[in-house]
Amino acid sequence: MDRLPNCVAIYPNDGNKWEIWCLPSRQEEIHSLTPQKARRFSGILEFNATLKENHRFATITALWSTFPPSFLALFFKFENPSLHFLAICFRVFCQLKREEGSMGEAPAICSDDLKKSCGNGFNLASRGSETAIVLGDRKYVIGGNDDESESSIGVKIYDKSADLRVKPTILGTKPTPSEDHWSLLLDENQDRILVIKNDSTLADRIWLLEVDTNFVRQQSKVLESDVVAWSKGVSGYPGKPVVFSGPSGVGKGTLISKLMKEFPSMFGFSVSHTTRAPREKEINGVHYHFTERTLMEKEIKEGKFLEFACVHGNLYGTSVEAVEVVADVGKRCILDIDVQGARSVRASSLEAIFIFVCPPSFEDLEKRLRGRGTETEEQIQKRLRNAKVELEQGRSSGLFDHILVNDDLNACYKTLKELLGLHEYAVDECPREEIHLSSIHSVSKVDHKIFINCSAADLENASKDSFVLDVCSLKGGAPGRTRGFNLYRTNKFADCVNEIKEQN
Ligand SMILES: Nc1ncnc2c1ncn2[C@@H]1O[C@H](COP(=O)(O)OP(=O)(O)OP(=O)(O)O)[C@@H](O)[C@H]1O
């Protein structure tokens, strides 16, 4: 919604014409709102519906735009209240929202050259193909396509002080274009904008555009340009990831396979990138993302990797995305990385459990490595040399939470399950089902709660489609996901309707 002011009143005019007024957001003024006190905001709004005589308007208590329109309607008091009348008020507001531009003296924040300007100055939700959020001297215009790829929502910055249009470098996982979206400033830090797409599945609905977070500032320095970064919003937190390290041939992959086979819904594997050549039965995207060194180096520079290391002469790395896609489906992520990589992950913001796997002896390790038959003699020699160093580092560094000796495979696997809190009869649980969100009609924010209303026309049934998105405990962010959104249905609207019914 573009220009709905903080406080609005509707006054009856002739016939089916009504006047729209507004006040600044002073709550104490709301209760004594009169046309004299109110600053006139717009002209006359025509009702589509014909009002009946007995639906005469009496007093307006309050109406403020931090609530969804359906909630706003409930702040009216009428001489002869009826749900039918409330429904009309509600529809007026829906119409107001659509008829942006026809509202007269809205705060003029948007540039004239914006096709569909939506800056409202009150940090309200905005709707349309482009929305704008103003932060200090900068206006972030969100919408349309990203010019370069046309495959994601575009972002432009208008710097008012310098009278400049800036095309920022857009990092992170980008949302695909949307016909219709809502945007609002998320928190007091003023560093992130919440964008809710209106035409997607729930998994693709909630996005954060970071404009001044640590990651954005860091990347801005590295890339020497204006940077913004997208981060997908995800509900809940999966369990802590598990990092496996240990010398080549010790049996990490074997243990991981057993775990994933027994608990397929609980664990997911982080598919690393590597510059080494694929082995005979290895599949790109399943065992590794096999990649070119120059491309991987470029992506490392762009901050896309959680960790990377040169191992046995090749570059290996865990992309942020590799870990996030596992968590997205509610699974605990398993990483199989070398000791250098484990050290980097330990230093990162990812909270994980670190397990070092040792062979019963160096001779056993050599036997297993040779027995696997996947390396040339030269490669085996190199891996064995590196194993000595890794074993020393792994055992002594204090980096690892657990040291697991892989002697007898089944005994080792049993110990592994115990230390991951998986008792003998643990069962594999499926992730929770998602809530279904239909087309959104209003979005508004009160403290750390975003009210989302998906139902417009039918007030009686509106509560079925009213949701709250709780954003009080968010974690993470670009270049990964922002986790911890809590979406639930609310009965607040139904409660209000019942209250009015009782008053009648
Ligand atoms: N406890 C064990 N006893 C005997 N052989 C084992 C045991 N665990 C694994 N192996 C065998 O050792 C070989 C190497 O195991 P695996 O490929 O799992 O090692 P890895 O640590 O994943 O190696 P890399 O780091 O090179 O990927 C395999 O042939 C596997 O079957």
Ligand SMILES: Nc1nc2c(ncn2[C@@H]2O[C@H](COP(=O)(O)O)[C@@H](O)[C@H]2O)c(=O)[nH]1
């Ligand atoms: N630091 C990282 N190390 C990784 C990653 N993926 C795998 N590895 C380690 O490399 C060696 C060799 O693996 P191989 O498949 O060539 O035998 C092994 O110890 C792995 O743990 C990674 O993303 N980062």
